[in-house]
Amino acid sequence: xxxxxxxxxxxxxxxxxxxxxxxxxxxxxxxxxxxxxxxxxxxxxxxxxxxxxxxxxxxxxxxxxxxxxxxxxxxxxxxxxxxxxxxxxxxxxxxxxxxxxxxxxxxxxxxxxxxxxxxxxxxxxxxxxxxxxxxxxxxxxxxxxxxxxxxxxxxxxxxxxxxxxxxxxxxxxxxxxxxxxxxxxxxxxxxxxxxxxxxxxxxxxxxxxxxxxxxxxxx
Ligand code: ATP
Numbered sequence: 001x002x003x004x005x006x007x008x009x010x011x012x013x014x015x016x017x018x019x020x021x022x023x024x025x026x027x028x029x030x031x032x033x034x035x036x037x038x039x040x041x042x043x044x045x046x047x048x049x050x051x052x053x054x055x056x057x058x059x060x061x062x063x064x065x066x067x068x069x070x071x072x073x074x075x076x077x078x079x080x081x082x083x084x085x086x087x088x089x090x091x092x093x094x095x096x097x098x099x100x101x102x103x104x105x106x107x108x109x110x111x112x113x114x115x116x117x118x119x120x121x122x123x124x125x126x127x128x129x130x131x132x133x134x135x136x137x138x139x140x141x142x143x144x145x146x147x148x149x150x151x152x153x154x155x156x157x158x159x160x161x162x163x164x165x166x167x168x169x170x171x172x173x174x175x176x177x178x179x180x181x182x183x184x185x186x187x188x189x190x191x192x193x194x195x196x197x198x199x200x201x202x203x204x205x206x207x208x209x210x211x212x213x214x215x216x217x218x219x
Pocket of ligand 1 (some may be wrong): 008012017018103104105108130131132161176180
């Protein structure tokens with residue numbers, strides 16, 4: 001059965017760092033990546049753009065990119081969306097034996113112990129962890145996290161196909177230092193974001209004047 005790989009994020013806005021890890025995961029695991037914008041993220045301040053707008057930018061970013069698709073389920077859910085609930089819902093749909101995985105960046109993995117019912121995630125899905133500048137996975141992990149992960153690490157993509165959940169695969173992809181926070185700050189300051197955003201997303205942000213970006217003057 002094909003691996004169902006979900007890539008959740010605020011995507012506020014989606015940027016080239018997101019696309020790079022989605023494509024790296026797609027290629028390493030030979031599967032489709034389901035990009036899932038968070039509706040009401042429990043771990044951070046409300047996003048700068050609303051869910052429909054963030055999803056529209058994801059759709060623009062993945063247009064014509066093979067193997068990347070948009071999943072709107074967290075936007076359509078009323079109330080707070082916890083990853084554990086989303087994975088339980090997907091598990092119910094896919095069945096008990098289907099391989100299911102959640103893609104995160106290294107900074108998100110380090111913050112995992114603050115997630116709602118984080119220890120339950122491993123019974124529901126595998127984790128795929130992308131490296132990210134500034135978030136060392138080799139340094140000592142927080143104690144409870146290191147212990148929870150120690151027997152789960154694998155280097156073999158096949159381990160994510162042959163079991164439904166519970167393994168953690170580290171993705172060794174080219175590093176990208178871009179972040180949505182830096183992009184929002186640059187847009188608000190009128191500075192260049194060249195090379196950080198997919199061109200269609202950059203054009204959309206300018207057209208709508210999002211994040212304080214100066215909208216073009218009317219003709
Ligand atoms: P912000 O700066 O607003 O926190 P972000 O750039 O981290 O945003 P998110 O939408 O929060 O973007 O990220 C979604 C997921 O993608 C997270 O798991 C995050 O760790 C990961 N991620 C984002 N940017 C990168 C990157 N450049 N390299 C590796 N992982 C990344």
